[in-house]
Amino acid sequence: MTPDSKLGWQEDEPARSKDKYWNEICRVGRWMYERGLAVAGEGNLSVRLGADRILITPAGACKGMLAPEDLLVIDPEGEVVSGKGQPSSETPMHLLFYRMRPDAHAVCHAHPPTATGFAAAGRALEEAVLPEVIVNLGKIPLAPYGTPGTWEVCAALERLVERHDAILLENHGVVTCGPDLRTAYFRMETVEQFARVMFAAEALGGPHLLPRSEVQKLIEARTRYGVTCPRGNSAELPRTAEAMEDRITFRRQELESFLEEAIRKDRARR
Numbered sequence: 001m002t003p004d005s006k007l008g009w010q011e012d013e014p015a016r017s018k019d020k021y022w023n024e025i026c027r028v029g030r031w032m033y034e035r036g037l038a039v040a041g042e043g044n045l046s047v048r049l050g051a052d053r054i055l056i057t058p059a060g061a062c063k064g065m066l067a068p069e070d071l072l073v074i075d076p077e078g079e080v081v082s083g084k085g086q087p088s089s090e091t092p093m094h095l096l097f098y099r100m101r102p103d104a105h106a107v108c109h110a111h112p113p114t115a116t117g118f119a120a121a122g123r124a125l126e127e128a129v130l131p132e133v134i135v136n137l138g139k140i141p142l143a144p145y146g147t148p149g150t151w152e153v154c155a156a157l158e159r160l161v162e163r164h165d166a167i168l169l170e171n172h173g174v175v176t177c178g179p180d181l182r183t184a185y186f187r188m189e190t191v192e193q194f195a196r197v198m199f200a201a202e203a204l205g206g207p208h209l210l211p212r213s214e215v216q217k218l219i220e221a222r223t224r225y226g227v228t229c230p231r232g233n234s235a236e237l238p239r240t241a242e243a244m245e246d247r248i249t250f251r252r253q254e255l256e257s258f259l260e261e262a263i264r265k266d267r268a269r270r
């Protein structure tokens with residue numbers, strides 16, 4: 001397929017690169033579908049082609065079966081510039097990232113089952129547990145629920161988009177961004193893998209959190225690990241072991257005996 005030359009990519013790009021974004025969205029859509037991160041018509045993908053053009057998946061299409069001609073080009077207001085049918089219902093969410101994050105050139109949205117399970121339980125993925133996740137994403141916050149496909153989702157996301165490359169959407173799914181589509185997609189895989197590990201660790205008695213000093217070392221070594229972090233080292237740190245030290249856990253029996261003791265003392269005083 002040869003895209004229309006009036007669209008918004010850099011005119012000095014080699015001709016063959018003009019097709020690459022169309023093909024890349026179809027390829028990443030297949031990965032997303034085959035790995036079960038989005039089933040049926042779920043999820044959506046987009047790429048920034050230039051200052052005022054965005055390539056996005058159509059509404060309701062299965063991401064595992066996309067063809068380049070299914071994709072639509074829209075402008076920053078969401079108006080269709082070329083392509084047939086409707087753009088993704090989550091277009092406002094994609095546009096929010098492009099407006100607030102000049103460094104983001106791709107957005108990936110999916111419903112990966114374990115990470116979405118955390119989002120459905122009202123749980124963020126903010127603990128300092130896995131070095132890979134700390135280096136690549138810092139912490140993964142939870143945006144409060146908003147009706148999918150509306151500006152409510154954007155309102156809930158707005159305060160988080162500037163500081164995070166991966167965000168859980170309450171009772172909904174996950175959204176990630178990146179300097180290119182593969183990076184945005186790999187961030188989605190990382191979120192789901194982390195959620196699976198956390199689920200297993202919690203079933204086995206709870207994860208051990210890393211201390212702040214170790215988290216700091218990982219953040220400072222980002223460049224050495226080959227991670228370009230546009231958020232810089234100022235990205236919010238995940239919850240470390242120190243934050244957990246103030247928490248005390250009682251067994252039911254211990255708690256009941258404390259209560260009985262307190263009631264007994266209170267009665268004795270009267």
Ligand SMILES: [Zn+2]
Pocket residue numbers: 043109110111148172173
């Ligand atoms: Zn969704």
